[in-house]
Amino acid sequence: MASFDSKNSLVQLNPLLDLNFTHICIATFDYHQNSVLPVNVLVMVLSSDGTGGDYLEIPSEKRRVPLLAGHVYFVPCDLEVRFDISPGISTLAIHFNLTFLQGFDVFSGSKHWKMRRDQDFVARLLDLVNDNKNELKSICALKAELMQFCLSCWPEGVERTLPIARKYESIFRFVREHGNAELSVGTLAKLAGQRQDVFSRAFSRDLGKSPKELLQNDLLKKITAKLLLPEVSVKQAAAELKFSSEFYLSRFFKKRTGLSPCEYQKKFRR
Numbered sequence: 001m002a003s004f005d006s007k008n009s010l011v012q013l014n015p016l017l018d019l020n021f022t023h024i025c026i027a028t029f030d031y032h033q034n035s036v037l038p039v040n041v042l043v044m045v046l047s048s049d050g051t052g053g054d055y056l057e058i059p060s061e062k063r064r065v066p067l068l069a070g071h072v073y074f075v076p077c078d079l080e081v082r083f084d085i086s087p088g089i090s091t092l093a094i095h096f097n098l099t100f101l102q103g104f105d106v107f108s109g110s111k112h113w114k115m116r117r118d119q120d121f122v123a124r125l126l127d128l129v130n131d132n133k134n135e136l137k138s139i140c141a142l143k144a145e146l147m148q149f150c151l152s153c154w155p156e157g158v159e160r161t162l163p164i165a166r167k168y169e170s171i172f173r174f175v176r177e178h179g180n181a182e183l184s185v186g187t188l189a190k191l192a193g194q195r196q197d198v199f200s201r202a203f204s205r206d207l208g209k210s211p212k213e214l215l216q217n218d219l220l221k222k223i224t225a226k227l228l229l230p231e232v233s234v235k236q237a238a239a240e241l242k243f244s245s246e247f248y249l250s251r252f253f254k255k256r257t258g259l260s261p262c263e264y265q266k267k268f269r270r
Contacts, residue, residue, distance in 0.1 A: 013162075016100045016169070019143050019150075022225055023095035023268055024129055031085040031267060034059065035258045038220040039095040040107050041075040042149070043067075044122045049088035057082040058113055067091075070119040074153060076107035078217070080258075092126055095268075098150055101165050102172035103218055109208060110155040121145070164206045168192075171203075172214075179218040180242040181249070185211045220256050223249065227261055228269050234261040 022039055026046070045067050048054070054067040059080050067073070067089060075081045077097065085091065098106045125145060131138040165172075171188055188211050189199035204210045219241065226237040238249040254260050259267070 013100075016102070017098070018100070019096060019098050019146060021094060021096045021142075022221075023093065023228060025268065026090065026092050026126075026129065028087045028090045029085065029267070030087060031083050033259065033263075033267075034080060034082045036078060036080045037095070037257060038077055038217055038224060039097055040077050040105070041073075041081070042094045042096070042146075043073045043075075043083075044092040044125060045069050045071050045073075046090040046092055046122065046126065048090075051086075051088050053084065054086055054089050055082075055084045056115070057084070060111070065115055068117070070122055071115060071117050072121060074114040074149070076110040076113065076155075077105050078108060079111060079113065081113070092122070092129065094125075094146070096146060097221070098146075100162065101169050102176040103214075103221075104165055104172060104207075106150065106158055107155055108217075112153065112155065114153050121149070161207065167206070168203065171211075175214060175218050179215060179222065181219060181244075181252075182242045183215055185215065188215075216252075216256070220253070223253055223261070224257075224264065227265050230269070234265075237261070 043056075045054075046069065048067070048069045052066065055064050056067060056073050056075075057064040058075075059082060065073075067083075067085065069089070100106065125142065128138045128142045128145070171191060174191060175183065175188070185200060186196050189196040192199050194202070200211055203214075222241060223237060226232050226240065227234070234250060235246045238246045241249070243249040243252070250261050253264070257264065
């Protein structure tokens with residue numbers, strides 16, 4: 001008799017895992033900034049004029065490493081980083097999120113950044129982003145490369161978090177679909193059928209972050225995505241995300257990232 005071993009758990013998890021790019025850019029520019037971004041940052045140095053003075057620094061570790069040609073640098077989301085980049089080097093930068101349950105990034109909370117020399121990886125990604133004839137095929141291949149990279153630096157504890165986090169799947173989905181500056185923790189508590197204080201304590205205990213942090217992280221991702229769209233102004237982004245004014249969006253954004261919305265657009269919208 002033939003055996004049959006159904007892997008329904010994998011099928012059920014599949015639609016809950018998503019890899020999305022928010023920024024892909026080949027550039028040479030002056031960038032000297034501390035920032036905390038809601039996306040995972042992958043920077044590949046394509047070439048360097050050899051003059052030096054280009055660094056990545058993780059302030060929490062007080063560690064500074066040089067940016068070298070053929071090297072790959074990975075900084076997980078929400079980790080403060082400083083890049084000192086001069087026009088003497090050319091980089092390929094990719095901002096992305098690997099999320100499950102409609103918005104919980106796999107690397108959220110991770111403090112482990114990576115640096116490695118991998119000229120073959122850099123060359124493969126450069127070929128893919130430059131392939132203008134087969135863009136759909138290229139994005140599939142690019143996602144496959146990024147998935148393999150993520151597996152190589154997979155954070156500990158994700159599997160332990162997943163069963164607990166699935167209790168809040170409907171909350172994550174609601175925040176992703178309806179999150180804006182007006183959405184409150186009280187609304188999420190009502191959706192869960194609990195008092196706000198009970199819901200907040202349980203959520204924070206189960207996931208290691210508060211529901212307020214969930215709302216703020218979702219809002220920050222949506223702001224950065226809108227700011228990168230061509231012709232979208234800060235004022236338009238504020239209105240679409242239901243901030244009371246452009247000023248409040250700017251204050252929120254700079255407090256979280258270290259950059260004003262206009263600075264972010266100038267540096268990353270190309």
